Structure formats: C-alpha cells, structure tokens
Ligand SMILES: O=C(O)Cc1cc(O)ccc1O
C-alpha cells in the first residue's frame with residue numbers, strides 16, 4: 315500500500331483534493347462544481363450551533379450519497395444500543411477475559427456490545443468489542459446514531475472513510491464522525507479491539523484549566539486523512555445503523571467517491587504515545603481525570619456523557635503514598651479495557667483484550683495482591699512501562715448485555731480478588 319498522508323490538528327478547518335482544482339475556491343456551491351462533481355454538505359451540529367461547537371464538512375463527489383437503493387433491515391445478534399437493550403445491571407464488579415478470536419467475519423460482523431446506557435442517537439454510550447478476520451470489501455458502515463471511537467488492541471487497521479484513509483495500529487485510536495461512511499479492514503488478522511459508540515455531543519479535547527495551554531493530548535497530534543476516492547463504479551453494500559438497528563441497501567458505486575473536501579467534521583487517528591502525561595510529583599494519587607484524552611460533555615458541566623481516559627506508561631514518584639488507585643465508589647460508571655501489559659491495580663487478573671465494568675456506585679480498587687505489594691513497596695521513582703489501559707467513563711449506569719452476561723468470558727469469581735483483604739486494624 316502506498317504511504318498514506320495526513321493533515322494535522324484537532325478541530326482545524328482542513329481541506330484536501332485528490333485531483334488538483336477539484337475543490338471550489340471562494341464558494342461552497344458553485345453553479346457547476348469542478349470536474350463534474352456534486353457538492354454535498356455533512357453537518358455534525360445544528361446550523362446555528364455556536365461557532366466553537368459548529369462542525370460540518372463540504373464534500374465534492376462523483377455521486378451524492380442520496381443515490382442508494384431502498385434500505386431493508388439487517389439482523390445483528392450482538393450489537394446493542396441504548397439502555398433498553400441491556401439485560402440487567404448486577405451490583406457486582408464485572409470482568410471479562412480476552413474476547414475470543416475464533417469468530418470469522420468482518421468488522422461489522424465482529425461487533426458485540428458489552429454494556430449500554432442512554433437513548434439511541436440522543437444520549438449515552440455503548441462499549442463494544444470487535445474481532446475482524448477479513449476485510450469489509452465492498453461494504454461500508456454508516457452509523458447515523460453515534461460517533462465511534464476505535465481502540466485497536468491487536469492487529470493494524472486500514473480505516474477507509476469518505477474523506478480518505480487512516481492506518482491505525484494498536485496504541486493509536488481512531489475517531490469516526492457520526493453519519494460518515496467508513497469501512498475497517500484488518501491489515502493483520504485476527505484483529506481485535508474496543509469501540510465506544512457515543513450518542514451524545516461529539517468528542518472534544520478537555521479543558522486544561524490550571525494545566526495551561528499545553529499538555530495531555532495536544533491538538534496537533536490528531537491526524538485527519540487526505541482525499542482519496544475509488545476509481546471505478548463498483549457495487550457496494552451500505553450498512554446503516556439508524557434508530558438502534560441495522561439496515562442494508564445496495565448501490566452501484568462506491569461511497570468512497572469524494573474527490574475533494576473541506577471542513578472541520580473529519581475522522582482522526584491519534585497515537586497514545588503522544589500523550590503528555592501529568593502525574594503528582596509530591597504525594598497522593600490524583601483523580602483519573604488527569605488522563606482524559608477526549609470528552610463528550612453532557613448538559614451538566616463536568617458530568618461527561620463519556621470521557622475517554624488512558625493509563626499510559628508513566629513515572630510513579632509519589633512519596634509516602636499508596637501509589638495504585640484508591641478504593642472507591644464512583645457515581646460515574648467505569649468500563650475499562652487493556653491494550654497491552656499490566657494494569658497496576660490488577661497486575662495479574664486483568665488481561666490484554668479483556669474488559670471490566672465497575673458500574674455506578676460499585677465498590678472497587680486494587681486487588682489484594684496489588685494492595686500488599688504497593689503497601690510495602692520501596693517508594694523510589696519507578697517507571698510503569700509497557701502498559702496501556704483505558705477507560706470509557708460515563709455519567710449514567712451501564713447495563714451489560716445478554717452476550718456480556720451469558721456468552722462472553724465473564725469471570726465468575728472476579729470478586730474473589732479482594733477476598734484476602736483482611737482486617738488489620740490495631741488500636
Ligand atoms: O478504577 C480504576 O481502576 C480506574 C481508576 C484509576 C485511577 O487511577 C483512579 C480512579 C479510577 O477509577
């Protein structure tokens with residue numbers, strides 16, 4: 315594959331053309347668009363949204379996306395969206411072993427929901443796993459309900475979107491705007507990872523407050539694709555997520571037919587190694603909000619619809635401090651995955667490719683082994699290396715799905731990891 319090129323900067327007004335002159339200059343909708351192309355606008359926000367939140371992209375394409383056959387329902391057993399499609403929410407901490415790689419199929423076939431909340435297309439999120447053993451080929455997905463955040467765990471992905479292509483390796487993420495056609499093809503098989511379906515406000519970089527004007531995920535490290543279009547007329551199946559269910563239609567041309575575009579509603583890839591991590595240089599374990607990469611705010615300030623948080627390699631230097639996370643109960647719900655290595659609160663039991671859910675108000679914290687180790691550790695500076703965990707944290711309780719509770723590798727004895735925390739009180 316030829317080396318892909320990227321445009322940098324989160325939220326920028328980008329422009330790109332695969333054919334010189336295909337992008338109209340000075341107006342969006344000339345009487346005749348250049349090169350016989352059709353102009354099409356994709357709006358990700360209300361027309362009148364404040365400038366800072368306004369997202370839209372103009373595409374100049376060989377055919378507009380309205381040229382598509384009628385949609386018919388398409389069954390999908392394991393992709394669930396919205397609290398109503400959850401099974402039940404036990405008050406126990408939940409943990410799953412790695413999602414089995416055995417299933418054959420493409421990215422869409424291989425999606426399965428762990429836990430859901432909110433209302434499809436309006437608010438809340440879904441946490442999913444994917445396993446892909448083959449390319450989507452002439453099949454594209456349009457999720458009109460949600461923005462999608464992909465966290466590859468193993469296997470590089472080639473993500474083709476209407477605006478161009480992104481190569482995304484484990485350690486990096488992809489952010490795909492709601493309503494934009496894309497396909498995900500594994501470059502290594504089997505590929506496995508996680509997805510956050512975000513029904514709320516589009517993900518953005520968090521405010522930095524007293525951190526200042528630099529740090530955490532820096533805007534310039536987000537990479538958008540450059541215009542790319544498929545050369546020929548080929549049959550495509552359009553798989554559409556709409557109103558919480560899947561639909562399919564066929565068309566005699568590729569949806570990846572955008573020759574030029576400009577705008578700020580774009581897909582991104584971002585490398586977690588670029589995260590400028592903040593941690594204490596004195597004492598105490600800071601709140602995990604210092605590790606926020608992206609946030610989808612809700613209507614209540616500070617209470618995210620969903621935060622995407624990473625636990626990257628970092629130095630631990632706190633003095634007179636229990637360094638792993640504290641024991642806690644959180645009104646927010648914490649869905650976690652592990653891309654590689656070990657997570658300090660659960661060094662053995664939490665496996666790469668696995669997941670955990672510490673739901674709203676469910677007590678959790680380091681397992682007994684991690685507690686003993688950290689309580690007696692020599693507190694020299696120590697590098698937590700070769701590790702990448704992440705969290706989708708949401709203000710509403712998550713409801714595990716029937717797959718997660720009945721068919722996924724749910725650990726029946728997870729809570730036993732805290733059983734050996736003994737009463738060591740002495741007066
Ligand atoms: O529970 C977890 O493992 C996630 C987490 C990490 C941390 O450093 C502080 C709080 C928190 O919920």
Ligand SMILES: [Fe+2]
Nearest residue numbers: 644648672678
């Ligand atoms: Fe937690």
